[in-house]
Amino acid sequence: MTLCAIPPLAIIVERLPHIFPDGTEHRNYVVREMAARTIYVMFYAGAVEGGDEWIRPSQVTDMNDEQAAKTDEDSRRAWIANSMSTKKIRPPDAWYAANSREPVRDETIRTGFIPCRAIIERSGVPTTSSKPKYALNAGFAELFAPALTGDALDSAITAWQAAHLSKAAMSRLRLMKQGATAAKDAVSVTFPNGEIRSLKPGPSSVIARAVIEVFAPRFLKQPTVLWLSESGNKVVARDEELANALGLKIDASKALPDIILVDLGADPGGTDMLVVFTEVVASDGPINRERKVALTTMALEAGFDERHLAFLTAYLDRSGQPFRKSISELAWGSYAWCASEPEHIMELWAGNARKLSDGAFE
Template identity: 25%
Template sequence: MDKEHQEKKLRESKEILAALGLPPKQQNTRTALVLLSMLNLSPTKPWSDAEAHTLGITECMEWMKNHYPDISKGRKDPTRYAPNTRESVRKGSVNQLVSAGVLFKNSDAPNRATNDKNNRYHPSPIALKAIASFGTSAWEKHLEDFHTEWGRLRDKWAAERAAHLVPVVLPDGTVRSLSPGDHSDLIRDIVESFAPQFTPGGIVVYLGDTGTKWIVEKPEYLAELGVLVDRHGKMPDVVIHFTEKNWLVLVEAVTSTGPMNGIRVDELKKLFEGARSGLVFVTAFQTKKKFRQFAADIAWETEVWVAEEGTHMVHFNGERFLGPYDQNQ
């Protein structure tokens, strides 16, 4: 495969990213290759052959490896991305292209959760029309049309998205909104049903969201409890300070992955190692059917709460019910 053609197409792709309004940080090799993959444009294809190519993140990475194998040589952001760099492609490139109106996400099912393995992306029609004219006399006109039309769509979709957000009423009566999806529905159940039942009077000191993550964040409060929050650490979905018992209740909302298995418990113990409050580990499921799917993975000395049976818990322990296992607590 001709490296010269690969590099030429890459330079043009970066030029297009700049013209479409992507910030300088996203006018990079990785994002340029993601764009090419979603257009199904191999190095020798003209821009007029751009097409709507629907891909998931893994498929996108495989396409880049197969069609632009030489670009990685001598570069810091290679096309041969390992599986553990999948999130970098999604967060650093694909999400930015979605935000810019260049890609559409899940046209068949807009409410799929962020971490759903079935998420798929493809070029928006207005972006595709503009990009296909790159290098012709019609490019400037179609580029202007893209910016005008995307501005109108962005305003419309912002209103529609707000209408589908999941409202969560915190124990203090304030309301926060989460991204739409089953995961957010379960987080709402944890805050509005689990917390009053099992941690009455508790304070939600952290609440995560698949869209923007830090919905509730009280680092000063946690610091008083001996916890210095590492923003790069993988926080549980909900952290509640049960003040009556001085427990920190760490809750994972599981709809597809991530129960409190032994590895996850060890991670959280390290993340909260300075806590002066007892640590309680809880896995929350929406249904008993989902709980059965993960039952074999649940760690001992943790708890399970199922939203559809909200007044009961399952205790994976031997000597006590809900509570920390530090002998001093």
């Protein structure tokens, strides 16, 4: 059987970031140079689903530019035979060091491509076996056809993503796309009471909307928005009536958080009340130790009870730079939440030590 056609490496490099956009878990593993070269070697060896050709990670590390440029059938067949031989000749200018096969196997293939179902694994081959066992998903391979361009390429990528990425992955991608769109369009937010407010364009507004529309009803019993502001200290919503009813004083001249949520809980009298100070982080500004102390002091002066305070930092996605940049700054005793994974919340536990075996985390 004739080996499959090989797309230029440049096309693979160019298209990977579009197939796996921001929001893709472990994105770096599937868009970096090593990922593109791994795919190229799979094409070179004819390792595409539907055939009976497979590769092993060492073939990626053994490839070099001179060999990669020889795309005729005889050259490819000769290379496959040599690369699988126990007496193989490894070129001195190989793409990677011989011991780099672990990153190819563990990061690029197993952690990156296989969970995305872009690469398939040959069944019946033991984990410890040196036999070749990896090949490209057929639909994924089609995305690199040079003749596929423009709207047709975009449609093909979207269809492949919908068919092969998990629901959680698709949810993250949709949210990241919304964040990009929000850079131009105003963001409409529906409050728990049904009231609708408009926020200015930008990723911060997308996160704020997610906090109010998704986080609040998911994690609070009876949520309401006490305060909502935008950058530049623009007050979007301020519930004076609720604040007065609860005996709380909101001083707009102080450095208030982006959002103040109030959970009235199951007790209309307020003894079960929880006040959630929320900072929205699209670039910087998490609730760090200093910010938590300042907000706590302000809350106590305003009439809040410390037992009923909670502190939340909200992000778009934990794979993004804002989260990675600020995670080490988050205050103990606070929470972190990402709009792209709305069913999960992170707690920076600051109480007494708990053992995993005591069931406290169940």
